[in-house]
Amino acid sequence: MPNNTSYNTAMTQKRVLIVPGHGGKDKGCISPCGRIVEADYVLEVGKRLADLVGKMEPPSLILGISRMTGDKPHKLSDRVKIAKDFNAHLVVCIHVDSSPAKSAKGQRVYHWPGNSRTERLARRISRCSPMDLDDGGSWVSASERGYPRVSNVLGAYSCDAILVELAFASHAGDVDKMLRGDAIDLLALGILPAILEYPSYG
Numbered sequence: 753m754p755n756n757t758s759y760n761t762a763m764t765q766k767r768v769l770i771v772p773g774h775g776g777k778d779k780g781c782i783s784p785c786g787r788i789v790e791a792d793y794v795l796e797v798g799k800r801l802a803d804l805v806g807k808m809e810p811p812s813l814i815l816g817i818s819r820m821t822g823d824k825p826h827k828l829s830d831r832v833k834i835a836k837d838f839n840a841h842l843v844v845c846i847h848v849d850s851s852p853a854k855s856a857k858g859q860r861v862y863h864w865p866g867n868s869r870t871e872r873l874a875r876r877i878s879r880c881s882p883m884d885l886d887d888g889g890s891w892v893s894a895s896e897r898g899y900p901r902v903s904n905v906l907g908a909y910s911c912d913a914i915l916v917e918l919a920f921a922s923h924a925g926d927v928d929k930m931l932r933g934d935a936i937d938l939l940a941l942g943i944l945p946a947i948l949e950y951p952s953y954g
Contacts, residue, residue: 766951768805769840770817772798773847775826781850783921788930790848790921795822797918798846800940805947812951816840832908842873842912842950844943845905848930849917857923859942862902862915869953870914876946877916882938916943 772794774780780790802817818834819826835843849860859881863870906913918939919926929935 765812765814766841767814767839768842768947768950769835769838770798770802771831771843771845772819773845775819775822776824781848781921783927785927788921788927792822793848794846796936797939800936801943804940804944810948828905828908835909835911840911843909845913845915847915847917849920850922851920857920857926859919860917864906864913867912870912872953873914873946873950876949877943880942880945882942
């Protein structure tokens with residue numbers, strides 16, 4: 753079950769689940785220098801994001817996070833079950849990207865094609881991309897043909913879902929930015945406005 757915080761309010765609430773990818777033996781991608789391990793890095797960003805939302809106590813949100821440690825298996829099927837049990841309206845998947853193309857860089861935010869709410873979320877996050885990670889970044893429709901891996905992730909959920917690829921662990925410039933002392937805070941702050949606005953999307 754996710755760790756979650758609910759707020760006493762008469763307003764209509766949306767349940768948002770933050771899902772840091774990978775976990776357990778699945779470390780995800782690892783930067784060539786070995787200092788960025790996807791599963792660990794996205795967990796820190798996810799926890800910071802949850803902390804920021806919790807401190808603001810938005811009355812229209814019930815927030816959850818799918819894991820708070822990195823030592824347990826966290827397969828896609830596990831994440832989907834957590835989201836279902838949480839009755840999530842929105843799932844925010846957080847990952848780090850990697851590519852054999854060394855020029856690939858920047859932040860990518862994927863949304864489900866034809867879903868206006870998740871497209872709006874993706875646009876909002878891409879506009880808030882921090883640390884110059886918008887250089888080469890974009891919001892992208894996760895079409896089945898173009899992005900089968902992303903489609904498999906987003907399509908597994910029965911609610912709204914987006915996938916944020918924070919940066920590329922395979923790009924030296926992105927890695928340098930992710931290793932900055934303020935990077936975790938800035939990356940979480942880049943996602944925060946979209947989550948706060950989500951209840952207003954209808």
